[in-house]
Amino acid sequence: MSLAKIQSIPYGKEVIKIKNISLAFGGVKALTDVSFEVKKGEVFAIIGPNGAGKSSMLNVINGFYKPTSGQINFAGEDRKEMIPEFAAKSGIARTFQNIALFKGMSTLDNLMTGRLLKQKQNFLMQALYFGPVQKEEAYHRDKVERVIDFLDLQAIRRTPVGSLPYGLQKRVELGRALAMEPEILLLDEPMAGMNVEEKQDMSRFVLTANDEFKTTIVLIEHDMSVVMDISDRIVVLDYGKKIGEGKPSEILKNKAVIDAYLGVAD
């Protein structure tokens, strides 16, 4: 089981190695020959202008897109592509740039879906809903309640998430990912469209998840001050190509990066 393999990798060693990944949609080259490594336990940021291929990269990592060429080395094994269900079972969770919550369900139920893979009772037992099922439900409910406390979601436990304001929806989506107790958390612009205070909250949640639960974080973010603040290492994409990689201080000095991105965007 690859979840066990990931857990056995020591902190600071590579968990994901992206090797010469290219991805094309018809004529559009979303990614061209991109390589980088994510180390266990770090906060790893992917930055770059709009359309640079950042979201596509996350989609490749959790198997939603199949790369045209290249390999993904995951937990020590080379793969041509990932498969979403396998990625989920291996402890990869993610959030989306355009929130992908279950809008008709309450916050609580959304977070409970994050536990689905860990629930083992079959549907006949669920239909009867006695002993073991009740116990299992209560066990996972307890786990979810911890996430609710951590993210301060108590007041909206029973609210259908479709009716929540944007910032809270982003937070619930993070909650659903955290409820999976992931080894690796992929966050696609978790702070987009937030005000300064909300961004600070979100940064704190991300850092705490990284600190306390030792979750490896791969983060896409546009706000440079946030990125420089919270990430250990950064890779920079532009037009689907990697144009820089390194610690925040190194990125700030990188000529190609400044020309392509930092100078223009912010």
Place this chain on the structure above:
Amino acid sequence: MIYKETGQFKSTYESDHSIFPLIQDKIAFNILMLVAFLVVPFFIDSYWEKAILIPFLIYSMAAIGLNILTGYCGQVSLGTGGFMAVGAFATYKIMTFFPELNIMIIVLLSGVITAFVGILFGLPSLRIKGFYLAVATLASQFFIIWLFNKVPWFYNYSDTGQITVSERTMFGVAVTGANAPPYATYLFCLILVVVLGFAAKNMIRSKIGRSWMAIRDMDIAAEIIGVPPLKTKLSAFAISSFYIGIAGSLYFAVYLGALEVTESFDIMAISFPVLFMIIIGGLGSMLGSFLGAAFIVLLPIFLKNVMVDLIGLSAVTAKHFEITIWGLLMVVFLILEPHGLARLWSIAKEKLRKWPFPY
């Protein structure tokens, strides 16, 4: 302040997750059950049986089934009539082959057979969605009805093409056939609806129900948290069809006694009315399934009383009115209150909760 909930704190997650978290709801439900099981059987006559209670229970069963598929899992189906026909013919054939088998087992087996047929016809849902899926289920409806008409084996080569139930007993009392007393047919249906209703509610509040709703609300995200779309959709088709098959079985064996497939299970006779029930009652609501069924049974009776007996219109005109009213209600609910009567009820409860101090 009738629905006062302050002070009702839950100390365990088990009790917080019970079917009736509010004590008032629990009491009301228990009273309803006491009346249904201990009072109604003593007073039920054949009018209440045939015109109100049995159709209400059978439609509730079908509505629960369709609500699982459409309301909870988001897969629109117009094949309800076809699946009910499968349940009815399964019952007929099992009765023929196993004359000694207990009627309760026959009914449940019919549900299981319909579940398998449901899986078969659910396969297209892996590729197509929404409107196109609705059309595909409509095709399966036509195919099933055609099949039961075309292959004489299904109706035991009878000249009329009709199927007719034979008498079956439970504890020495007939529950099918012409001699079944109203209280027996009623209790038989009631027990099935109550037990299977609870089973449905239990599934909805646990893992499988959350998987259905996840697929309904956002299948991409569901897949990424590890919900297998294929298995989940097919499980909804199977379990939904199980309920609908049982409804069909009861419709044939307990309610009509004899039927002809086209007339009884046509889309206008079953598929659309059951879809109306869950839309008006409430998509994705157990309570809504019952409210919708009650509504569809009571509206014609109400209209007949008012328009024919009171105002003196002809029965035909009253029927036209009924159809028009249905159409109007559908449009109104779809636009104004997509969550149906169940939502109106919970709003009313919210008001009662605060009354007489609205702030």
